[in-house]
Amino acid sequence: LLSFLYKEIEDVDDEEIKTLNREYRKKDKPTDVLSFPMREGEFGDMNPDLLGDVVISLDTASMQAEERGETLEEELNFLLVHGILHLFGFDHEGTASEVKRMQAKEKELLGLLKP
Numbered sequence: 001l002l003s004f005l006y007k008e009i010e011d012v013d014d015e016e017i018k019t020l021n022r023e024y025r026k027k028d029k030p031t032d033v034l035s036f037p038m039r040e041g042e043f044g045d046m047n048p049d050l051l052g053d054v055v056i057s058l059d060t061a062s063m064q065a066e067e068r069g070e071t072l073e074e075e076l077n078f079l080l081v082h083g084i085l086h087l088f089g090f091d092h093e094g095t096a097s098e099v100k101r102m103q104a105k106e107k108e109l110l111g112l113l114k115p
Contacts, residue, residue: 017055
């Protein structure tokens, strides 16, 4: 199923994600996860079954997991869900209602991953 939805899920280090963040978001710092939707832009309809790419910094994920007292697997699950929601158009940098909507969906999806 995932291969139909995503072109790629990639893990990188902080230096690589900083370069991507600077190039695509004009933010010259590392971040935890970046999403690159394939359904946007001039060629967004080329492959309507493909959502896009999710790139996760293992360096930042490890640090955040430790800070939150979670396992790396739990943090990676969160970042993957977060990145996928961005591919579906969810946003947490907009209005308060958008933030709540995204957080609720994250909670719902992460609940499905727990045994």
